[in-house]
Amino acid sequence: MSIPSLLGEPVAGDRSGCFADINLDQVAAAVTRADPALADYLRHLPDPASIGYRQRLFQDLERPGVLAAARGFTRSMAETRAWLARIDGMTHPPSAGRWFLAAVTGHQRAVVAFADGLAPAVSEALTGVRDGLSELVRSSGFTRAADEAARVRGLLADVRYDLLLHADVVSACPAADTRADHAARVVTLFDRFRHATVPVRRPGRPIGVGLDAVEEGVLDLVVRLHPGVFAEVDAFARRHRGFVAEEVALLDRELRFCLGYLDFLAPIRAAGMPVCYPEVTDGPGLDARGVYDLALAAKAAARGEPVVGNDLLLGDGERVLVVSGPNQGGKTTFARAFGQVHHLAALGLPVPAASARVAAVDRVLTHFERAEEQGASKLEEELLRLRALLAEAGPRSAVVLNEIFTSTTADDAAELSRRVLAELDTAGAAVCWVSFTADLARWSPAAVSMASSPDRSFAVTRRSADGRGHALDVVRRHGLTRDQVLGRLAR
Amino acid sequence: MRPLLLFPDGDLVRDPADEHPADEHPADEHLVADLRLDVVWDAMSRGDEHVRAIARRVLLDPLRDTAVIDHRQSVLADFLAHPAELRALHQLADTAVRAEQALPHGRGEGLLRRSVRVLEVASDHLRALRDSGGRFTAPPLVRLFAELRERVGEAYLGEVAAVLRGLRFEDGIVVGARLGDGPGQVHYRVHEPGDAAVLKRLRKSVLRHRITGHDEQDWGAMAAFRNEVLGDIAAAVTESAAHVTGYFRVLRAELSFYLGCLNLAEELAGPTCWPDPDAASVTARGLWEPCLALWSREAVVGNDIATDGLPLVVVTGANRGGKSTFLRSLGLAQVMAQAGMFVCAEAFAAPPAPAVLTHFTRAEDRSMASGRLDEELGRMSAVVDRARPGALLLSNESFASTTDHEGAEIAEGVFGALVDSGVRVVAVTHLHLLAERLHRTRPGLFLVAGGGFRVVPGVPTPSAQATALYDEVMGR
Structure with a gap:
């Protein structure tokens, strides 16, 4: 008998092309800090x-x-x-x-x-x-x-x-013959002045230095x-x-x-973010709750803060999530989380979600705006990349599109988006599409529309009609009613 | 050996390497601000940050054990009678600590040389310290110097000098070696210098390694090897030096408190007394507020008070009538008494409180803006967290951030519950409704701040207060 391999031989090709787009490059760098060669395990x-x-x-x-x-x-x-x-x-x-x-x-x-x-x-x-x-x-x-x-x-x-x-x-x-230890004698001589244990760190020999x-x-x-x-x-x-x-x-x-992956997750979990082992299905469909961007969560966890999780749902016959809404509303983060949860689930790893049922994909394809190009050449560059993406996309693909065709007029962008959507429909891929074209979702029965909220932190506070009632509420909240104080002091 | 000047069997400084550990309970910041303890510490320290830090720690760590209070009072009384001797002792301890700090650090042989030097200097300081206690009569000081004479006699210092001389290794270092378990690891044990037979055997040995001495690296390697061989003995001597220096550090810290007290005593013009910690209730005669005195450099009005065991004291009266000053004078007297200090009064007696707590209105509380009440209640909740039977709460215009009616209602609930739980409450309030309701429902001592900044027994009637206000406004 021999020792079995834990992770086996990689099957699918190198998927690192999508890595930077969905922040998995940051995850890989953190997980494999000590030995970057290990990142292959996250790519394949x-x-x-x-x-x-x-x-x-x-x-x-x-x-x-x-x-x-x-x-x-x-x-x-x-x-x-x-x-x-x-x-x-x-x-x-x-x-x-x-x-x-x-x-x-x-x-x-x-x-x-x-x-x-x-x-x-x-x-x-x-x-x-x-x-x-x-x-x-x-x-x-x-x-x-x-x-x-x-x-x-x-x-x-x-x-x-x-x-x-x-x-x-x-x-x-x-x-x-072994003689008395002189160091011990010195310690004894001055022991009368000993106050508390005074730790003395003996400077060690520097590691890596030979004789x-x-x-x-x-x-x-x-x-x-x-x-x-x-x-x-x-x-x-x-x-x-x-x-x-x-x-x-x-x-x-x-x-x-x-261990590198689990160690990477530890502070994120400590900051209150859930991690789960997804149910990975052979057919399509997606039901992931409280999904978040792992790289973003790692940064927030360094400050001891949690991040916002979202629910990703694709029911029967649904394959495309169209995300629109105001800027800074978390759309791109949502899209990245979509890509991450598919890729990590396919790797057999715990994923950043409270619970998840995810289709097994053989590739995550991404298309994010490149900053370098402008104008007509930019559109051409985008189309070339999209062509390659569409050629690869199939029923076992997860596709993340982030704000494409921004260099054209709104009408052109809508028309081009409609065509891409039709192609993706044909390919049968699971798609998360962040788009300015708000009514994109209406053009395909497989598409679902989602919107980011203008203010995630909006909270409703209770406000009573008269000020007095309110003041006593505040007193109670601080544990300072007569009965509360008596109870606290009786502890 | 321990100085034991602050506690009969304990130390203020628990780790001599860390004389100023991270600070106490955060709620103490309110006590500091409310009683203006900074003014007291400024006077105690005269700019010496070390003295200030020690004074701060001692005053924020109130004693409950009356035997310890007696211990400190006796030491302080002796020092106040011998101010020059106290200053000289503090100077000596300070010099001893600074001498250690002035020497360069190193490792191995360098560390050994440094530590030997520290011990040589410390020996002189120990001798000087031992011989400087002749005039003290307080039992803790008598004990300290008796211990020094017994444990740091000339015979002992002679042995120390001989050992330190040997550690110069003038005949070379003789060391027994044993290969360790780790790779490249060798355990060295330095032999006591001066064994002629071993020296002779080693000098005759043909097994010798001589460095060429042609380049600097050779000498560097030899120095490194000596460092390795001397590592344990250097650590032992360094540890010993740390013990001796630590003794001086603890001594300096404890003397710093008494030096601060001496400084303060010299700044204060008014009468001071030794408080009686064995009393069952608070009694004061001619109680005055030192911060105001330090500030204005003028004699301030003294007040008399006798609670006769009543758990609640309520002070009302006109604005700027001396209510807050009275409250602070009481709080400072309590805190200083529980530090083992003298108190600013002609006579003062009060039982030690397990906690001295304050809840003073903040200037901004009066704005009645939303959130102020919340902040006030938050502070009061922190007070309740620390309150326990016997604790003393000084309240100054609490709950002024809401309407009179509401403020009175909240205060009555909180104060009532605290008093019923055994907490002593002294409340200054302008809320007539509160004073009147407490007077009707609870046994307590009711005082009015009247003319001349004096506080006298009595309950103000609404009309009295209104007319006082009228007079004030009209300038009568």
Whole structure:
């Protein structure tokens, strides 16, 4: 048995063309900050059959025990990679040998810990990983390497010696009897002045710096004092080159993407925005409640604020949402959320919505106004891009159109829009179309009209007829009626 | 060892590295503004921000334990009798703390040298401190100097000097090493300097690494290695230096409070007294308001009051008749008494309150604009949050932001419930309706601010108030 792949091979092509338009480039950048190469997992849509497998994987990963195990594993793998890179650059064999031994030890522990930590896993993906890892850990190659590493570590731990540092010379000799610790004596001497625990941070050795000339020179003296031990260290390093199994490295890569996405969601959820696992259907139709733009929500969450969610509904026979209304009313954000929820659902990921039923799409196509071009050439540029989009659009596409044909007269724009709408009708794609042409929706039975509100925050406040009643309301709201005060003080 | 000048068995400064931790309850800002505590702190600090910060903390952290109040009163009385000695002690502690701050930081060997130097300087300051307590008689001060004589004797300071001398490592550093578990990790344990046998063995060893010394990097690497080897001992010495400096920091903080009290005493012209915290109710004779005095530099009118255990005091009377000044004088006396300070009165007795709360009208409250009442009620709600039996609430024209009728109704409900819950309420109000209703329904002490800024027992009649107003308007 081997370790199964969590995310599988990508099936559909690179969809990053739409990424910037619907803000998924920002999401990808945040999710894969540590390793941009992982963004491929967000770009390529998998086989629709694997959506459920992935959703169950993510749900499993969200359980605290499993999550901690996965985190510990990826953290340790990152450490191993960093150490191996450092060892590669080392020119002093005895110290490289010690680092290598530690890297192997850390990796062995991480693999064992992850196999154990996955005990509560329930998803097909993670139980498969657990079984594959357990088998690896039990294999004779793995146990032999672990035993060897432990033996060599024991030898190193017994190495002791004395040094004298004087001017330009360091002298070494075998360790004499252990003498009293002078540092402890100093601490005791001044302990009478100790007030509270005064933390003293000992400046650590900067990470990434290898041994310098003096440390190497001193370690060479130690090698001469204990030649047998270092011969063992050297032999161990030669025997265990390339100790990270390829499938373990792939597992780490896939997990880093999954955890990166969950970590990206965490502050958004903390700011009160819901995230859900959508029901992904084979046929058309859309019923997503409280949908929002994930990138916008991430920015708002950084300030601890939520964003406004919207409901996206396409009933029987409906395929086109036409969005119109005043500027700054959230139309484009609405359209982006439409594109995001389709793309992320097709990836088998949790989506930015309170609840969602979404059709499985194989591509999200977008058309947003480009700022650069003006006038006739701008219209031409738009039409060229639209032609390519329409050629690709099909019944399994989600299409987002944002304010097209703004460079022509209103009449021309209406006529061109009508034709595009007819083409999209034929293609059978799910469409969200932000348009100035308000009555666009009337030209297709599959179109639904939506409007942004002029003021989302408008609230109705209760106002009583006489001022007195109002004042007592305010008193009650502050908990300051006689009975309320008595109750508060009786606590 | 602890100075213990503010508490018999506790410290104001809980972490010497952080003498001025983030501030108290936000509602204290109202107390500060309402009682004009800034004026008091200005007089206490004379521009010394450190003294001001300490005075602020002590006054905003009122004592309830009368034994601690006695403790502070005894120390303060001794210091007020020996002002020059107090100033010298504070100067010494301040110098000791500043000496540490003046030295450059480093790591490894540099840090070690610095910390050794800190301890050498501190030893001199400890000796000077130990020998400067001869004239004090207050028990906490007697205890402090006895402790210093016992724990910082000449034998001890001699041992300290010897250890510090050894830490210069004139014969080289002898260190035992053990390979650690981590890669490249070595645990070093510096040996006590001066073991001749070990030195001899190491000097004879053929296993030597000598740097070429041809370029600067060699010496840099040697210095780095020494830093590594000396890391633990440097940390130990630095920690020790932090302890000793911390002692001076705590001492300076505690002395700063008393220095502030001394400064204030020198600014005030009127009579002061030691308050009696063991009383069951509030009694004052010749109570005066220090902020006004500090401001105007003139003698101010003193008031007498005796609540006889009544939980409610209501003060009414003409505008600018001294009502607010009286209320502040009472609040300041309570706060200063609970800090262990003297009080501005000929005599003052009051039980410590678990909280001193204020609810003063704001100038803008009078505008009756919408939202003002909301703001006032919000502040009152915060007061209720902090109120508990025995707490003292000073209310100055609360609920002036609505109609008289409504204001009276709200105030009667709130004050009544607070008093019934064991809170002591002193309310200044121009709401005749409120005063009259409280007088009719509740036991309390009713006072009127009359002529000459004096507050005397009595309930104003509407006509009296109206005629007073008439007189005021007509300039009679």
